[in-house]
Amino acid sequence: MMETTAHIDFIAAAxxxxxxxxxxxxxxxxxxxxxxxxxxxxxxxxxxTRRSASDQPLRKTREAAKEEA
Amino acid sequence: MALLxxxxxxxxxxxxxxxxxxxxxxxxxxxAFAVEQAVVAPNDYQQGATVKIMYLHVPSAWLGxxxxxLMSVAALGTLVWRHPLADVTAKAAAPIGAAFTLLCxxxxxxxxxxxxxxxxxxxxxxxxxxxxLLLYLAIIALWRTVExxxxxxxxVAVLTLVGAIDLPIIKFSVDWWNTLHQGASVFRVGGSxxxxxxxxxxxxxxxxxxxxxxxxxLAAMRNxxxxxRVRTLRLMQANAVR
Numbered sequence: 610m611m612e613t614t615a616h617i618d619f620i621a622a623a624x625x626x627x628x629x630x631x632x633x634x635x636x637x638x639x640x641x642x643x644x645x646x647x648x649x650x651x652x653x654x655x656x657x658t659r660r661s662a663s664d665q666p667l668r669k670t671r672e673a674a675k676e677e678a
Numbered sequence: 679m680a681l682l683x684x685x686x687x688x689x690x691x692x693x694x695x696x697x698x699x700x701x702x703x704x705x706x707x708x709x710a711f712a713v714e715q716a717v718v719a720p721n722d723y724q725q726g727a728t729v730k731i732m733y734l735h736v737p738s739a740w741l742g743x744x745x746x747x748l749m750s751v752a753a754l755g756t757l758v759w760r761h762p763l764a765d766v767t768a769k770a771a772a773p774i775g776a777a778f779t780l781l782c783x784x785x786x787x788x789x790x791x792x793x794x795x796x797x798x799x800x801x802x803x804x805x806x807x808x809x810x811l812l813l814y815l816a817i818i819a820l821w822r823t824v825e826x827x828x829x830x831x832x833x834v835a836v837l838t839l840v841g842a843i844d845l846p847i848i849k850f851s852v853d854w855w856n857t858l859h860q861g862a863s864v865f866r867v868g869g870s871x872x873x874x875x876x877x878x879x880x881x882x883x884x885x886x887x888x889x890x891x892x893x894x895x896l897a898a899m900r901n902x903x904x905x906x907r908v909r910t911l912r913l914m915q916a917n918a919v920r
Contacts, residue, residue, distance in 0.1 A: 645905050
């Protein structure tokens with residue numbers, strides 16, 4: 610038991626450091642994802658969409674027309 | 679799905695959206711099991727309970743190096759094959775690799791104080807690991823300094839390949855120089871010197887860290903692709919205003 614508790618402060622500090630570093634990475638990734646999707650939504654609300662995205666309905670219509678023909 | 683199919687960012691985003699929740703779930707399950715195994719693992723006959731710091735220190739050291747290896751392959755992808763996702767991978771991986779390398783250094787110091795009597799010595803293994811962290815910080819700084827993404831990607835790719843020289847130095851530093859850091863004890867000729875009851879939790883923890891790394895990497899790559907879309911839309915917005 611004494612062996613287990615001998616350097617418990619160093620062990621606890623190491624695991625706390627791991628929680629902080631991993632937690633910071635997870636928060637960074639989630640916050641960044643939310644920020645980027647929010648920015649894209651704002652720009653799309655203003656009518657700015659990527660050409661490939663805005664072409665999609667048109668492309669689908671053309672493909673449907675070809676299939677019908 | 680072929681590797682070339684993933685070159686299409688939209689396809690990659692679909693794959694990432696469907697994979698990240700499963701990978702995240704697997705990470706939580708394996709991490710819970712690995713932590714439980716680490717807690718119940720016996721103490722080392724010499725180190726006592728401080729051996730439990732190894733369950734964090736060793737996997738973070740492995741992943742810090744694996745991440746740079748991955749960035750080196752991505753650097754070749756940028757310079758040689760000009761794969762569209764290569765520089766996305768390199769940019770997304772750098773902060774994650776830096777975080778794991780930092781964790782390796784911090785946990786190593788916290789292990790060193792009770793075992794060696796010091797938090798830090800300028801021995802070859804510790805110094806080359808510190809150099810890896812500085813290289814990561816240089817890469818992150820370079821991404822932020824060069825405004826044009828494709829120019830930044832090429833500059834970063836060159837620095838990444840130059841920095842890859844540090845990987846064999848880290849690995850073999852304990853053989854080439856007389857270091858306070860112990861030699862290889864897990865993967866070595868003649869088998870591991872670690873007793874299985876201590877070694878198995880280390881492998882479980884390494885598995886959990888690896889799953890965590892790839893979950894974070896996929897998520898960060900998705901963010902980077904979205905960031906580039908924002909940039910494209912902003913350019914369209916600026917052109918429309920003119």
